[in-house]
Amino acid sequence: MTETTTTSDSNNNNAVESFYSSLPQQNVAALWTQLDKMVPPHPNPSASIASWKYDEVKPLLLSAGDIIGAEEAERRVLMLVNPSLTAPYTTDSIYAGLQLILPGEIAPAHRHVAFALRFIIEGADGFTAVEGEKITMERGDVILTPSWHWHDHGNENKEGKPMIWLDGLDLPLYRYLPVNFAEPYADKRYPSTPVKESRLRFPWASVQKQLDSIEGDYAIYHYRHEDGSHLSKTLSAQAERIAAGTVSKRKRETTSFVYHVYEGKGYSTILLPDGETEQVVEWKSRDTFTVPAWAQVSHTCYQEAGQAYLFAVNDRPMVEALGLSREQQ
Numbered sequence: 001m002t003e004t005t006t007t008s009d010s011n012n013n014n015a016v017e018s019f020y021s022s023l024p025q026q027n028v029a030a031l032w033t034q035l036d037k038m039v040p041p042h043p044n045p046s047a048s049i050a051s052w053k054y055d056e057v058k059p060l061l062l063s064a065g066d067i068i069g070a071e072e073a074e075r076r077v078l079m080l081v082n083p084s085l086t087a088p089y090t091t092d093s094i095y096a097g098l099q100l101i102l103p104g105e106i107a108p109a110h111r112h113v114a115f116a117l118r119f120i121i122e123g124a125d126g127f128t129a130v131e132g133e134k135i136t137m138e139r140g141d142v143i144l145t146p147s148w149h150w151h152d153h154g155n156e157n158k159e160g161k162p163m164i165w166l167d168g169l170d171l172p173l174y175r176y177l178p179v180n181f182a183e184p185y186a187d188k189r190y191p192s193t194p195v196k197e198s199r200l201r202f203p204w205a206s207v208q209k210q211l212d213s214i215e216g217d218y219a220i221y222h223y224r225h226e227d228g229s230h231l232s233k234t235l236s237a238q239a240e241r242i243a244a245g246t247v248s249k250r251k252r253e254t255t256s257f258v259y260h261v262y263e264g265k266g267y268s269t270i271l272l273p274d275g276e277t278e279q280v281v282e283w284k285s286r287d288t289f290t291v292p293a294w295a296q297v298s299h300t301c302y303q304e305a306g307q308a309y310l311f312a313v314n315d316r317p318m319v320e321a322l323g324l325s326r327e328q329q
Ligand code: GTQ
Pocket: 075, 077, 096, 097, 099, 112, 116, 151, 167, 169
C-alpha cells in the first residue's frame, strides 16, 4: 500500500515537473506561480529613492564640458539614472538629466516626439529656441519643448558663466509605446526671434508669488497652461513651499516625482509602498531626488534656513488620463 502511494506520488511529481518544463517551449507560463507579482497587494514601483547632490554632480558636468563639446555631444547631459534601473529611468515614468552649455556653444536644433521641460538652475544669457521663439533662460524658469517642436540651446554669456538646467522628459513612456523618434535640422540653429513672454516659459517669480499668497505653513502650486491643462499630456510640474521649522503632512499619490530644490535646507522622509523601506533624503538648494509612485512623503524644512521651495516634475497627466489617480493624506 505504502509502496503504491510512493510510486503514484512520484509519478505525479514527474507529471507536474514535466508539465512546468514543457511550458517555455510553447511560450506560455503559469500565472498562478506569479500572480502576486502581476496583481500585487500594493503598487510596486521598480524605482528606488535616490538623490543627487548638486555639489557632487556639478563638477562631473563641468568635466564633461572639458571632454566633449555641446555640438559634438548634440545634448551634453548627465542623465540621473535610478540606481535600481538603467537609463532612461529616473523614476519608472520620468527621465531627468542635467544639461550644460558653455559660453559660445550651441546644442544643435532637432525635434522629437518626446516632450521636454527644463528647470533652469544657474547661468545667465542662455537661451532655448523653440519653434522660432528664442526664450532667455533665468534661474527658476520652467521652459517647455512640446512634442515635435524644433529646439536648440545656446549660451551667449560674456563672463564665462556656464548655463546649467534640469531636463525632464517622458522617455520611459517610449519603452512601452515605441513611437519616439527624432529629426535633426539642416542647420545648427532653427531660425528664431527673441521673445520676452511665451506660453512656453513659466518664470519663477510668478510661481513663488502664488505660493506666498497661500496662507499657512505649506502651499502647493500646480503648473498649468492658460486653458487649465497640464504642461503636456505626459509630464507636468508642481512647486511647494514649506515654512521654516515646519513639516508637511504625509501624503502618497500614484504619481511619481523628480524633486529639485529651488531654495532652502531640510529633508524628506520617504516610505516606499512596501511599508518597510523608509529613507531620509537630506537636501539643500539645487539638489535633486526621486519619490517613486505611491511612496509616502513628507518634507521638513530646517528652522534656521528660511522657508523651502521645492520644484517637482511629475507624471500626473498620464496617470490622470488613464484614470489611475489615487491619493492618501
Ligand atoms: O535638450 O533636446 O536631456 O533631446 C535628453 C534628450 C535633453 C534636449 C535630454 C534631449 C534633450
